[in-house]
Amino acid sequence: MAEHEVVLRAVGIRKQYGHVVAVRDSDFELRRGEILSVIGDNGAGKSSLIKVLSGDVVPDSGQIFLNGTEVSFKSPKDAQRAGIETVYQDLAMVPELDIASNLYLGREKRYRGGLGSVLRMLDSRTMQKHAQASLDELGISTLQSITQRVETLSGGQRQTVAVARAAIFGTNVVIMDEPTAALGVRETKGVLDLIRSIRDAGRSVVLISHDIPSVYEISDHIHVHRLGRRIALRTPGDQSMNDLVGVMTGALPPD
Amino acid sequence: MAEHEVVLRAVGIRKQYGHVVAVRDSDFELRRGEILSVIGDNGAGKSSLIKVLSGDVVPDSGQIFLNGTEVSFKSPKDAQRAGIETVYQDLAMVPELDIASNLYLGREKRYRGGLGSVLRMLDSRTMQKHAQASLDELGISTLQSITQRVETLSGGQRQTVAVARAAIFGTNVVIMDEPTAALGVRETKGVLDLIRSIRDAGRSVVLISHDIPSVYEISDHIHVHRLGRRIALRTPGDQSMNDLVGVMTGALPPD
């Protein structure tokens, strides 16, 4: 039973850029319905690892298993088909398009009936309504219009849009690379609540964050990444937060 | 005496984009040798305000005073001439150039002697050495090479470069817009230490941050920004951290 609870598993992932080894034969394991946090120093290779899991980057070597079956993601589309949705650290938005268009990019809603099926007309009104609702839920209140272009948004507003997007479409796994980095106090709470509610709905969340107290509080498991690989997989409470930080920074040995 | 201690003062600053009012007749005051934090919700207008102070954006109305004299910054260059250096929220780096080139961009060092004055040859070696030293000081250890192009850096690495840059060149005022957002535990500590040492050297620091505990701990004054304007200017300790957050989010009245 333990084995098939694992939604996403990766073994021996390696990714090298030139002579920079970003991910060094790292393992990864995510269970169904859990919040797994990935913590580690800047440049440890966290983003590179999750880019491999989300299909954005093809690893040099290593295997990925989805519900126990080996898969090979050639593009983010492949991962999305498997229900894996990702908030990238640099957000991946199209600056020229408005908020609603970015939220629904690649999964636009068409009108029902002939207008949609024959004329393939977008139902912008519905998309805008839903987009507004998702953002409201996350506690973003300063947005003046859902038709603002993303290039005109504040840093935090932009991040909220990316988070909302992943939350809506990640039916299986939601990966978030530092989703609260630019967020204010209230908005951060909104996102953490959202993460919990995703978990409670039986989906799994991978959270990369430098906010150790929040991580310690919210996570079911913590993946400690250091110098390109997972050096420890812990359960909060088994170890004090300070010790965890010690392991992460290399001050303490992994065990 | 109280008056001329103010390094940078702004009165009635207003900046509107289309019909979005980003800064709504806001005031601002920074004293010499202090750390002033600016806190506020996402989209409150913090970045817009400091862009006005750093010369990046020309306000629609309002006045700016530097050491009591009215100034008008037409471009970041003007502000830099007055010793004001800024870390922008979106970092403002040239992706194609390497770390050292970005650090010294606009203030490149030339060789001494004829090579420098006649041939105007850049002293890349010295710039790289200094760059490496500044980054080491901030506790970034995963950087493999100072000649890496900035587009290949991790989010945190990139931010460290931007912070190092401002710290080196801001002789009078250093403005940092969420400088630790992407940083790890150790790196964040490095930046906070840096901010203190800048203050201790008699320079002033403006820190925008959503990390309220750090802000509460480090600041001499806290500027609370809400809906485009300063609604309160507090000294930590005069008010509890929770009350401060309440004011910031609008849950409590400003006074």
Next chain:
Amino acid sequence: TAKPTDSAASGGANGDIKIGFIVKTNSNPFWVFMQQKAQEEAKKQGVTLITAAGKNDGDIDGQITAIQNMITSGVKAIIVDPNDSTAIIPALQSAQKQGVATFAVDTQVDGNKAVYGTWATDNYKGGVLLGKYVKAAFGKNDAGETPQIALLDYHPGVTVGDQRRTGFLDGFGVKRTDPEVVAAQDTGGDQSQGQQAMENMLQKKPGINVVYSINEPAGRGGATAIADAGKTKAVLLGSIDGSCDGVASVKDGQFTATVMQFPAKMAEMSIDAAVKYIKDGVKPTMPSSGYIDTGTTLITDQAVNGISYKDTTWGAANCWGTK
């Protein structure tokens, strides 16, 4: 459906008469010169001339556009140097339907259809003239050697270029595929491309001793390359155009000969005919060939037996362009 314009009938002064003059492009001094001459002639006749040009050689859409714009502006006659002898016809026919008289200069319209008169160079004849002359000059200079001919072409499919080259080869008495034709390059009639093409051909065949060039700029480029290779004496270079610059090149020995055409005649005769037609309704009479050949004259300072020519002194006096 042609509606007679009333305003024309009212005044007797030629000043009310507007004529359109459309050349191939204005990227070549030949056409710019022809336009200037047309403008002068129009002034002399007291009529208003409006002018236009295609964007590049072959730009038929641009000329159709110009014809339409001129009809709108109320011209009574249009004189055109067509970029395509066939494709221009419907536009000219439509102009005639709207009561506008049409004439051609420099290049004939296919079958001289849809025009009341044409004044043009017989480009084939000019080519033949050049070919015959070069052949004779070659025989005279280099007795015993075999000719090695290089062609500095325009680019294929452009009527004038095809006619001149065919004429030259016929006049010389060789075919394009004969071994005597050792190299050929397209130059677009451009000086620097002519120079580069000639340099490359000389690398391939250092023994080239006869060069044909489609026009004088390309020829000038070729001559530069030949001079740089120190072969000016060994190579006969013939060109076609007859601009004052070309005549000067013959005079200073860069070209062996050039064939002169007469754009001023084309301009003057066509304007004159157009004005006559508008005023009196008389169409110009054309010879059985369907057009008036404004003539070609060989210009050289090296006479050969049996071929009539004019020397560069005459050439300098009768050339076109800035003297």
Next chain:
Amino acid sequence: MKVLALAARNPFFGPLAALLVLIVLFSVTTSTFFSAQNFSVILQQSVVIGTLALGQTLIILTAGIDLANGAILVVGALVMAQLAQGQPPAAQFGILLVGFLVCGGLALVSGVLVARFALPAFIVTLGMYTMLTAGARLYSQQTLVVPDGPLTVLGTGGYLFGVFQITIGVFVVIASVIVLHYVLTRTAWGRHVYAVGGNPTAARRTGINVRRVLLVVYLVAGLLYALGAWQAFGRSPATSANVFGTANLDTISAVVIGGTSLFGGRGTVIGSYFGTLIVLVLQSGLTQMGLDPLYQQVLTGALVIAAVALDQFTRRVERLA
């Protein structure tokens, strides 16, 4: 203020303003410019470059560029004209189909090189242009005239309101602009085109098949070039390898004058059509003024810059400092 807000929402407002300014200018300075007949002629002149400019806009929106559009049109037109020689009008339906296949296929070759091998569009289409221009001349050095029939039907027309002469081709080009505007602004695919041009990495990460979008864009552009060839038969039933030699630069100009960014992600097809009209109005107006072609050319250069400056002004672009 209201006007500016409208302009920000509709980026083709600037080019439209420039167009109107020019029309007023020429209507005042010449007696012949302002007439139903002249406007109808200008519209007819717009059909070929206007159609090509639509394909060019699509490609430029994806941050590409097409230097081969005129050459593709020419090859398509030559093939169709050759096939139509001596054939009855009814056969021209099939021939048209061939033309669309040829042009679509050729543009798709560029598309594959750009999308699949990540080669710069400038060089790919420059190479295609070089090859196809020579290829067209190898294929036929004659001027070919197509017999009347479906191939030339776009040039036929009648009168609107009794005075405004109009051809089917004008309706077709305007309809194409409207359809393409609809597709770009009201369908998912259109949004993906903007996304691919604006930020290809983001587009890819949101699950858009960037390669496929690019391939379809080049294919659709190719079909529009075939439509352009058809329109060209309406303008003149005769075609040769030497026509539309400057269509590439002409269409890029129309697109840029129409407010589309060469860096991708921003622009409209309506703007491109206005851009086409701006150039034609300039030519027509300057001809009516009776200026010499060389002086016309000088003024054209200046006015094109002025038109774009006016566009920038209406958009009040933030300036570099």
Next chain:
Amino acid sequence: MKVLALAARNPFFGPLAALLVLIVLFSVTTSTFFSAQNFSVILQQSVVIGTLALGQTLIILTAGIDLANGAILVVGALVMAQLAQGQPPAAQFGILLVGFLVCGGLALVSGVLVARFALPAFIVTLGMYTMLTAGARLYSQQTLVVPDGPLTVLGTGGYLFGVFQITIGVFVVIASVIVLHYVLTRTAWGRHVYAVGGNPTAARRTGINVRRVLLVVYLVAGLLYALGAWQAFGRSPATSANVFGTANLDTISAVVIGGTSLFGGRGTVIGSYFGTLIVLVLQSGLTQMGLDPLYQQVLTGALVIAAVALDQFTRRVERLA
């Protein structure tokens, strides 16, 4: 691996590889290509376009483009040739100075429109091209021949190692490449040029005077065009309004083939010079092969694409998916 690392560090490695491949190809397939004489001819052919391509590279590095470079060269050359008529050689020093002023000034006009009014470089320089081409023809319709003197000195030369014929102009173009490469990679200004092209907002925020960098770039480009005009006199003392009509596209091609991005911020002048040579080697080699010009053209198109593909391959660019 080592080769690839080298290639990543020196982006002109790809074009160089393409150039060498072509040279080997033609040396094997023809008997006349591989000779000191032929290489010397190719180098001499490179002096004008090679020089213009340097200016074009500077402008493209700032994410601009210059369609007017050939036209500026022509105006400068005409002015110089006109002034030199009937003057003693000594007067040509002053005349050269005038040429540099004229070309620098004209390019600066484009620069002001781009930098100060934020107009797109494509349209600004297209407008300049249109105006200057016509202007040159209005200025002089004659072919003007400059007398021997300083103006034509770049065409004179001698022999290197007894066999390799070379002109001063070849030395000058190679020296220009080296100097400009030095300036771009080893001086602050060079870095600012890359910064302005790579991210103008960031450049501005680091205190770079973006406008001034742009103005200087256009000015320097203009001076290089004057140098190109001087080189052109070395190639042929005769000049007219009709030369170098395709220099704009020729130089853009050389620059792009040389590995510089049309989006700015990436590229080298050395690559652009190799790009110039690639095109010339192709033309020379295909002529030596004795192919029919039209087939030559077809092959040129294909080989230009192949050269860039080889470049991409050596850089192993990450592909879109």
